[in-house]
Amino acid sequence: MSHAPNFQLTRNAFGRLVFRDQWGAMQEGVVPIRGFPITNPNRGIALVDCHGHELIWIDCLADLPSDYRMLIEDELLSREFMPEIKRLYNVSSFTTPSTWKVVTDRGEVSFILKGEEDVRRLTSSSFMITDSHGIHFLIRDHLSLDRNSRKLLDHFL
Amino acid sequence: MQQFHHSSINHLSQTWREAIASQLTDGENVMAWIETDLDLQLHFAKGIVVVTNQRLLAKMYVSDIWQTWSYRQGLLLTQRDYAGIGCLELFDTHSRLAHWRYRLGSDSAVNRLIESFTQQRDSYCTASELPRIADAFIQCPACGAVLGMGQIDCPVCEKQNNVQPSTWTLLRLWRFAKPYQGRLLIGFLLTLCSTAATLVPPYLTMPLMDNVLIPYQNGHPINNELVAFYLSGLLGASVLAWMLGWARTYMLALVSERIGADLRTTTYEHLLNLSQEYFGGKRTGDLMARIGAETDRINLFLSLHLLDFATDVIMIAMTAVILISINPWLALVTLVPLPIIAWLIHLVRDRLRIGFEKVDRIWAEVNNVLADTIPGIRVIKAFAQEKREAARFRAANQRNLQINDRVNRIWSLFTPTVTLLTEVGLLVVWIFGIWQISNDEITVGVLTAFLAYIGRFYIRLDSMSRIVSITQKAAAGTKRIFDILDHVSSVPESPNPVHLNTVQGQIELRNVSFRYGTRSIAQDINLVITPGEMIGLVGHSGSGKSTLVNLICRFYDVTEGKILIDGHDIRSLPVTEYRKHIGLVLQEPFLFYGTIAENIAYGKPDATHDEIVSAARAAHAHEFILRLPHGYDSLVGERGQALSGGERQRISIARALLINPRILILDEATSSVDTTTEKDIQKALDNLVRGRTTIAIAHRLSTLQEANRLVVLDRGKVVEIGNHSELMSREGYYYRLYQAQARNVDVEDSGYAPFIEHSAAGEIK
Numbered sequence A: 001m002s003h004a005p006n007f008q009l010t011r012n013a014f015g016r017l018v019f020r021d022q023w024g025a026m027q028e029g030v031v032p033i034r035g036f037p038i039t040n041p042n043r044g045i046a047l048v049d050c051h052g053h054e055l056i057w058i059d060c061l062a063d064l065p066s067d068y069r070m071l072i073e074d075e076l077l078s079r080e081f082m083p084e085i086k087r088l089y090n091v092s093s094f095t096t097p098s099t100w101k102v103v104t105d106r107g108e109v110s111f112i113l114k115g116e117e118d119v120r121r122l123t124s125s126s127f128m129i130t131d132s133h134g135i136h137f138l139i140r141d142h143l144s145l146d147r148n149s150r151k152l153l154d155h156f157l
Numbered sequence B: 001m002q003q004f005h006h007s008s009i010n011h012l013s014q015t016w017r018e019a020i021a022s023q024l025t026d027g028e029n030v031m032a033w034i035e036t037d038l039d040l041q042l043h044f045a046k047g048i049v050v051v052t053n054q055r056l057l058a059k060m061y062v063s064d065i066w067q068t069w070s071y072r073q074g075l076l077l078t079q080r081d082y083a084g085i086g087c088l089e090l091f092d093t094h095s096r097l098a099h100w101r102y103r104l105g106s107d108s109a110v111n112r113l114i115e116s117f118t119q120q121r122d123s124y125c126t127a128s129e130l131p132r133i134a135d136a137f138i139q140c141p142a143c144g145a146v147l148g149m150g151q152i153d154c155p156v157c158e159k160q161n162n163v164q165p166s167t168w169t170l171l172r173l174w175r176f177a178k179p180y181q182g183r184l185l186i187g188f189l190l191t192l193c194s195t196a197a198t199l200v201p202p203y204l205t206m207p208l209m210d211n212v213l214i215p216y217q218n219g220h221p222i223n224n225e226l227v228a229f230y231l232s233g234l235l236g237a238s239v240l241a242w243m244l245g246w247a248r249t250y251m252l253a254l255v256s257e258r259i260g261a262d263l264r265t266t267t268y269e270h271l272l273n274l275s276q277e278y279f280g281g282k283r284t285g286d287l288m289a290r291i292g293a294e295t296d297r298i299n300l301f302l303s304l305h306l307l308d309f310a311t312d313v314i315m316i317a318m319t320a321v322i323l324i325s326i327n328p329w330l331a332l333v334t335l336v337p338l339p340i341i342a343w344l345i346h347l348v349r350d351r352l353r354i355g356f357e358k359v360d361r362i363w364a365e366v367n368n369v370l371a372d373t374i375p376g377i378r379v380i381k382a383f384a385q386e387k388r389e390a391a392r393f394r395a396a397n398q399r400n401l402q403i404n405d406r407v408n409r410i411w412s413l414f415t416p417t418v419t420l421l422t423e424v425g426l427l428v429v430w431i432f433g434i435w436q437i438s439n440d441e442i443t444v445g446v447l448t449a450f451l452a453y454i455g456r457f458y459i460r461l462d463s464m465s466r467i468v469s470i471t472q473k474a475a476a477g478t479k480r481i482f483d484i485l486d487h488v489s490s491v492p493e494s495p496n497p498v499h500l501n502t503v504q505g506q507i508e509l510r511n512v513s514f515r516y517g518t519r520s521i522a523q524d525i526n527l528v529i530t531p532g533e534m535i536g537l538v539g540h541s542g543s544g545k546s547t548l549v550n551l552i553c554r555f556y557d558v559t560e561g562k563i564l565i566d567g568h569d570i571r572s573l574p575v576t577e578y579r580k581h582i583g584l585v586l587q588e589p590f591l592f593y594g595t596i597a598e599n600i601a602y603g604k605p606d607a608t609h610d611e612i613v614s615a616a617r618a619a620h621a622h623e624f625i626l627r628l629p630h631g632y633d634s635l636v637g638e639r640g641q642a643l644s645g646g647e648r649q650r651i652s653i654a655r656a657l658l659i660n661p662r663i664l665i666l667d668e669a670t671s672s673v674d675t676t677t678e679k680d681i682q683k684a685l686d687n688l689v690r691g692r693t694t695i696a697i698a699h700r701l702s703t704l705q706e707a708n709r710l711v712v713l714d715r716g717k718v719v720e721i722g723n724h725s726e727l728m729s730r731e732g733y734y735y736r737l738y739q740a741q742a743r744n745v746d747v748e749d750s751g752y753a754p755f756i757e758h759s760a761a762g763e764i765k
Ligand SMILES: Nc1ncnc2c1ncn2[C@@H]1O[C@H](COP(=O)(O)OP(=O)(O)OP(=O)(O)O)[C@@H](O)[C@H]1O
Pocket: B280, B516, B519, B521, B539, B540, B541, B542, B543, B544, B545, B546, B547, B548, B587
């Protein structure tokens, strides 16, 4: 899409996104939120104000001018935290609570799994694992993990 | 290292300690610190933020550069979090100077850091005396959780260490067996005797062979007396074994049944005492499977298989002793398959247990599908999704099959292998025995006796190997039961509770904050409700009204701050005793299976009929109850008389009124009744509410006009307090809410939007 969006987006010195709508009303501390972070992360992003009200719905990021896109992507990057597990090194035990040492797309980390029910099946191949602090780890496709990781994971399914 | 007079620093790793020490100048002391575990791109990376009495220091583990900011006016350190990730930000008056990210585990450490920072900055800028932080906090070195005063072991890590692996979980059942110690001992002795008795007959085959049959073959006549003696010995031993066997089976079955029953009721009782949080995270079908099916399996294991197993072990040990006493060499050959079988057992045991655990889990899944769909049957039918639900059930069953198939593959190979080994063992004994007889080392009688013994011996081994799977199944089940039993309620009973016999009804919320997991729901709520006051809670959907009620009822414990009743922290009162003072009408009324009278009297089972009727009258339920075919004795709840939403609500109001509580909480108590009925209930309530502390939640604001004060909530914060007319004249949040309702606009969407944007928010789409 070539025509300019009917809003303005900037980042202020305090590191907050500032939104200005077509009538000139300003909103500070705007945040982008993905509608379908797991099943379709690249489409459907809402900009909401600091009270959680939707300001605008962006169907597709690619439609935006690149500077806005960068701003939004940056902000998403610093807000979203769902490390994707790429490999399981080791789990301390097959009974819970158990400490998992994993490699994610955000580096290596270990976390505590409190109970079996914290491993949740999302689709037939993807899983969401919630650690003891409520952080979600994603396994996008368990078939693409290596053999050992699959075996370890299998104990909890 | 006297610069670190803060005790928490001792828990800091050596590298960090050295790194910090190298940075400190003379007279500089470390006051607080946190270790961060994320970088700005939210990749896992270690870093540290340190507050000293002169400045703020920060460093990432991988970089060599320390960033420092000396204290000055206007420097501000704040914290916010979203979805489990915290952000610590340093501002001056013009811009953000720096920020750090971390996982929320160290939440309270961060608050300490900010507190310490603010304190140090103020004292540094005003050059006043350095305050000492009074109570030092200690962070667990392993997981970062903050420990309480004098607490040495981290509760999070401790839980982690308590993990009990494998079959040994079964030993934990001892806790339930202990009360039956005596009977168990008798049972064991009986087992010992009966096993010994069964071992007599094969022993007698030896003299029978050597002293009777072989001499006869060699031309001697049969000694009838001797035959009669041996044979009566045989019969006697069998009869004795039968009697003893019966006694011990009965005795032990009796005991194990009781252990099973105890296990089940204890688990259920424990489950009932767990907090709502626990139930929120579990699925009904799973819990039902655990308490129902798995206790039964453990029970079966104890009553049948464990008994058999004990008998087998005793039998094998005794047989081995007898065999060795008769002929050590032959005995040695006989025992050869034992270690091989032991090795085999070891090989498959883990696989089997994991397999069986999976089978259990998938079985719970099957149960879950049922527990989901049967109560939701109306929705399923309304949306014509029967086929899909059937498919879901089939899929769960399919997975069940798959996993069972996998387990059975290992299992089916195992048993025949053991049988094969025993057959081979028998062959070896024949060969070795014949060889020894030919060398005149043993008599034919000895070989016969051996063969008679090992026939039993090997059969036993075979059945013993079977117990592997059963034990593993029981161990898996036990683990799942103890998962429940080990769970500590997140609303713990106070160790030295305060007993309040009467309650005035003063409720005070002091700096209350609360989060469900990582979602912050209530922030810094302060509210004092005087005895007898009626408070109306308003705010749009999802603003945290029911959550506040949950906190006051102590279904959940506050994350920060405290709730006081008559000046006592509710955490110091016994939970059930405290809740007796509260009459609660929930947003979703629930009726148990039983009569209407029973349902109304649920909180006070010994209520008289008069009390029940007057409570029903007050709740305006009396007349509709009389219209039911059996009046107060009509069955309601599952499979009972269907009631309308408003009728159910009125019954639950009556239920709350009957216990005559000092505190009455009405969460949307009249949302499903028509306005006239509501007015009637309202009138009745007005009388009842008098003198009681009442918290009423309603979307229809007209319902709350009687309230002494209205508390307006928005996104977990109190935004306005005052009575109807005050709030109306203030023309703030409540005013808009009221106006919107008067204009018949949907309240939920109009929410809170600053005035200027009204047009904008509405039109952009
Ligand atoms: N068990 C829970 N776990 C996680 N979040 C929850 C839980 N219960 C409620 N919430 C969230 O807490 C927020 C407040 O919920 P609450 O039930 O208190 O709202 P409410 O004000 O009673 O709304 P309503 O008027 O619709 O009943 C909501 O955003 C909801 O999604």
